[in-house]
Amino acid sequence: MGSTYTNLVIKGSTQDEVFEFIHDRAAYVSAAVSGYVVLLDQLSELDPEYELVTLATALSMRFSSPVLTVKVSDSDIMAYWLHSNGRLLDWFNSYSGDIASGVYLQGPSGGNPDALIAAFEAGSRERLQEILTTQHSCERYVSEDRRHADLLKQLRLPQFAVGIGYDYVCRGVHGVGTLPHFRATLNAGS
Numbered sequence: 001m002g003s004t005y006t007n008l009v010i011k012g013s014t015q016d017e018v019f020e021f022i023h024d025r026a027a028y029v030s031a032a033v034s035g036y037v038v039l040l041d042q043l044s045e046l047d048p049e050y051e052l053v054t055l056a057t058a059l060s061m062r063f064s065s066p067v068l069t070v071k072v073s074d075s076d077i078m079a080y081w082l083h084s085n086g087r088l089l090d091w092f093n094s095y096s097g098d099i100a101s102g103v104y105l106q107g108p109s110g111g112n113p114d115a116l117i118a119a120f121e122a123g124s125r126e127r128l129q130e131i132l133t134t135q136h137s138c139e140r141y142v143s144e145d146r147r148h149a150d151l152l153k154q155l156r157l158p159q160f161a162v163g164i165g166y167d168y169v170c171r172g173v174h175g176v177g178t179l180p181h182f183r184a185t186l187n188a189g190s
């Protein structure tokens with residue numbers, strides 16, 4: 001079984017600002033690293049798409065900045081949503097197909113390198129295009145964790161966000177010593 005996690009990377013905010021905004025949710029908020037805060041939210045892992053998109057919209061509106069939300073399912077599927085100023089600017093899904101029938105369609109869908117570059121002021125269009133169009137089953141992306149790592153590296157976002165989510169931190173799956181300081185809300189871990 002592969003990794004299953006969700007997280008949000010928020011540009012230009014501080015740990016205290018994000019913590020204050022989400023204080024009533026069960027969550028962990030990282031210290032700012034190179035101008036980015038990583039948020040691990042419990043509800044986003046329980047009902048990912050609705051909660052992730054709703055929370056990312058609110059955060060991007062509140063901080064008037066880009067928020068990259070990532071969901072990885074069993075290391076087989078990676079999806080992201082890019083919000084800024086309360087608007088969805090881009091989305092991506094590494095899987096195209098009908099889960100119920102097991103029919104796989106042609107490769108990843110969505111993903112706009114230009115939107116990512118504009119939002120994070122980093123990355124090569126050609127390299128991002130390659131990351132976003134390579135099939136899951138190809139040698140390079142047997143695990144979608146790898147695609148997530150390549151995307152974050154290209155955009156110069158915190159690499160520790162790969163493979164980390166609310167549930168993993170609660171269960172102590174990640175060695176806390178390898179991560180920046182995370183601050184837990186009062187509801188976290190319950």
